[in-house]
Amino acid sequence: MTDTAPFFEQTFAGSPLMAILRSAGVERAARVATTAWDLGLDSVEVTLQSPADVDALREVVRLGRDRGAVVGAGTIIAPEQVAVAAEAGAGYLVSPGLDPDVVRAAQAAGIPILPGVATPSEVQQAVALGLTWLKAFPAQWLGADWFRHIRGPFPQARFIATGGMDAGNAGAFLDAGVRVVAVGSALEDETQLEQLAALLAARR
Numbered sequence: 001m002t003d004t005a006p007f008f009e010q011t012f013a014g015s016p017l018m019a020i021l022r023s024a025g026v027e028r029a030a031r032v033a034t035t036a037w038d039l040g041l042d043s044v045e046v047t048l049q050s051p052a053d054v055d056a057l058r059e060v061v062r063l064g065r066d067r068g069a070v071v072g073a074g075t076i077i078a079p080e081q082v083a084v085a086a087e088a089g090a091g092y093l094v095s096p097g098l099d100p101d102v103v104r105a106a107q108a109a110g111i112p113i114l115p116g117v118a119t120p121s122e123v124q125q126a127v128a129l130g131l132t133w134l135k136a137f138p139a140q141w142l143g144a145d146w147f148r149h150i151r152g153p154f155p156q157a158r159f160i161a162t163g164g165m166d167a168g169n170a171g172a173f174l175d176a177g178v179r180v181v182a183v184g185s186a187l188e189d190e191t192q193l194e195q196l197a198a199l200l201a202a203r204r
Contacts (some may be wrong), residue, residue: 004112008133008158011043011092011176012180015162016203017196018043020074020184021056029056030063032187035066040200045094045182047074048081054079054088055196061089066091076113079105086111094162097109097139098122118142125153133158136178140164144176151177167195169191174203 012018019036020028021044037086044064046057057073064071064199073085074094082105085093092112095102098113106113107130116137117123126134136142139161147159162182170181186192 002107002110003059005093005132005158007112008114012044012160013199015040016178016180017041018045018160018172018180018182019187020182021182022047022048023053024056025052026056026059029060031062032061033071035187035193037064037069039197043070043072045072045091047075049075054084057085057090059093064084065089066132069157072114076102076106078102082106082109082111091179092117094135096135098126100125100129103131103202106176108191120150120153121198123150123157127157128155129199132156133160133179134162135162135182137183138163139173139178140169144169144172144178147173147176167192167199170193170199 015117019041021032036044047058061071068077070091072092073090076093076095080099086109093106094114098117112134112136115126115133117126119198136159140163158179160180160182161178165181165183166186
């Protein structure tokens with residue numbers, strides 16, 4: 001079992017924010033990904049929920065390669081999606097929940113994965129599977145205090161907060177110990193972009 005912690009440490013070392021592109025289409029995905037990179041977000045995740053999303057992932061991977069940016073594939077909920085994402089060039093995978101079969105398929109393929117967790121039991125199971133970088137979802141519903149409490153029994157866990165995150169609440173989650181906050185629609189809001197830029201400047 002390969003330790004993926006060094007990969008995620010390096011991938012997210014430059015920015016406490018990442019971008020999620022959901023059902024964006026090729027042109028919009030390329031535009032929003034470019035906005036994210038220009039803003040200073042090093043990593044972009046493209047969710048895979050349709051054949052069009054696979055095309056969008058390929059294009060964002062192509063654009064990211066020119067910038068030296070790693071692109072992830074999200075909403076991986078079945079083992080067979082692992083090969084699809086890998087073929088499209090994904091550097092890592094993200095799941096909304098914790099499915100040991102999906103985790104093992106990713107591990108067998110040698111692709112780092114961030115499974116979704118929302119309870120201590122899920123965090124414990126993920127750690128038992130050899131994972132320490134995890135996606136907390138839905139983060140807005142969990143609340144920032146959840147992260148303060150979960151760090152007690154699981155000090156080795158590193159969390160990416162996903163779900164309902166924007167410039168208005170990202171700082172509170174980072175203050176609670178979240179390593180990375182994932183934003184989506186905020187990247188298409190000019191006001192949010194200014195606030196995200198200010199947040200990044202303050203955190204670096």
